[in-house]
Amino acid sequence: MTIGHRVFLVTFLVSFSGSISADADTIDDYLRSQMQRLHIPCASLAIVRDGRVIETQGYGFASLELKAPATTETVYEIGSN
Structure with a gap:
């Protein structure tokens, strides 16, 4: 994971951790734009409120070669880039 990816992850988590009042379209648009800007090929998102998963x-693409889409079940290697 590069420094840029870490900064993005921390910024994203801090932006939405205090209040998930932002609607799903806003979160979706922000995540997609940052993935494009930072050349991040895939991501999975889970929003948890009061110990319950409310959105995933x-x-x-989990595999760029196969064009296999990333899902909420995609397994990521720690430190992958």
């Missing part, structure tokens, strides 16, 4: 979504 996969973005991009």
Whole structure:
């Protein structure tokens, strides 16, 4: 994971951790734009409130070669880039 990816992850988590009042479209648009800007091929998102998962979504491709979409079940290697 590059420094840019870490900064993005921390910024994203801080932006939405205090209040998930932002609607799903806003979160979706922000995540997609940052993935494009930072050249992040895939991501999976889970929003948890009061210990319950309230939203999940996969973005991009888990395998660029196979064009396999990322899902909420995609397994990521720690430190992958």
